[in-house]
């Protein structure tokens with residue numbers, strides 16, 4: 447039965463070529479050929495099925511790889527978004543911390559730290575270039591009675607309004623800060639004592655003109671100030687002590703005035 451197909455075909459051709467073909471041998475050969483074609487067909491169908499299954503498996507694999515890749519990409523994007531938000535939050539937190547460390551929360555003026563940094567910088571600049579520069583210590587007069595009569599909140603408003611005027615009356619390159627309580631320090635770079643006296647006079651006049659409304663009343667305050675010009679080589683504490691001593695003199699002389707250190 448298992449004759450080679452070519453051999454079988456040749457045999458059939460030979461049988462057909464005979465003038466009177468013998469029916470039984472031809473039928474036998476044709477049946478064998480038919481069986482071989484059937485086997486071949488079945489094998490080919492099997493191969494096709496296997497190939498289809500393999501292709502479908504490969505497609506599935508590609509699909510699941512693409513899906514996994516997409517999922518990981520989405521997860522990465524999510525992580526990147528969270529990290530961006532976290533970094534933004536940290537930046538904002540840092541700014542808030544820096545603001546809190548360098549500014550007075552009530553008046554928004556700088557506090558002692560930046561004032562001292564600037565003072566040291568101006569002292570160095572003055573030592574190396576020989577510029578004159580001055581500081582002024584200012585203190586609201588009789589502030590305690592304001593707190594006692596009108597309450598702490600009104601006292602706070604007085605501090606806020608006073609600092610606002612102070613800032614608006616000094617020059618752009620002067621630095622005005624809250625030294626503590628109702629005391630303020632103004633640093634006046636590249637300024638002679640005579641120039642500083644005129645500026646502080648203007649600041650005090652601005653504050654004296656201020657009217658702070660408390661119900662039906664209009665509150666006004668005055669300022670005493672002590673000024674000192676930097677002496678080459680002195681320590682910042684000496685400079686501040688001289689300004690403070692001048693302020694004390696102004697207070698003792700009756701307040702609402704300014705005094706320059708000799």
Ligand SMILES: Nc1nc2c(ncn2[C@@H]2O[C@H](COP(=O)(O)OP(=O)(O)OP(=O)(O)O)[C@@H](O)[C@H]2O)c(=O)[nH]1
Nearest residue numbers: 585586587588589590591593598599601602627628
């Ligand atoms: N409302 C308020 N009061 C403050 C603040 N810081 C300090 N004070 C008050 O400021 C007052 C300062 O009083 P004193 O040092 O006796 O000075 P003063 O009454 O202004 O008298 P002179 O300075 O001598 O003119 C105190 O009552 C403090 O409680 C603040 O942030 N807000």
